[in-house]
Amino acid sequence: MKLYDHSVTVSSKRLNLFLKEIGVTDIERVEVNVREGGNLDQSYQDKSVNGKVPLLELDDGSYLSETVAISRYFDEITPNDLNLFGASTLERAKVEMWNRIVEIDGIQNAFQAFRNLSGIYSDRENCVEAWGEEAKLELSCSCLNSTSNWVSLST
């Protein structure tokens, strides 16, 4: 297996945190500098269906995209008793729920605010400042800013 990622991105950090937790340390890695467009060339696009990092190359030569998909794959092939995706039906559903809330209401709003306000990827997308401001507002109003929700998230 070979893991293509760009270690400074949120998605790669999220995956690498997961891999460290379950004890995966010996995987071959290829750094793809997304900020410099390393994911835009044809050879990378041929591997990655959505052109994003992280990307896992499997031993059969097929590829797996999306952080959570790669995390689930490693979780199943790596013996561990952490049950990071939950240990019971209800726990698994709650983990899925909070993972999605943090991702949709949190990370994606933060991404859109950052990308549209900073213009970091203006070489490959049209930045809309007003949307960056709206995403920032959505983030600040989201349920993730309620202390009581953080309590239920941690239990």
Add this chain to the structure above:
Amino acid sequence: MKLYDHSVTVSSKRLNLFLKEIGVTDIERVEVNVREGGNLDQSYQDKSVNGKVPLLELDDGSYLSETVAISRYFDEITPNDLNLFGASTLERAKVEMWNRIVEIDGIQNAFQAFRNLSGIYSDRENCVEAWGEEAKLELSCSCLNSTSNWVSLST
């Protein structure tokens, strides 16, 4: 159990399609008219951590948000051999991957284009027309528009 949803929304349609596939037909339902703001009042906000539909009220009085979390919950408690989340480690990872690609690159771009261009929720959010156009463009350029990807999605 009680399912709060608004049957015309994409999320509710997605969940209801899943429930029909696995044979769940006898659940008590409460229609929440999101377009008329039925999810904005305090009694609904007290139940739903993110204020969205669908929402599942469990028999212990707790609540489960997020379409995929509710789908996973029903899939586990409903005897069926469809394996809609995948039957093997690789299949489960591939289902997760495609589910997320369709959702992030497809549904969310479509949502943002629709909401920002139509102004359907302008009573509760600032609509940014330029972002609606950008989301529409992202949707048309996404990997979901490649025929070869639809072939791999169906296998």
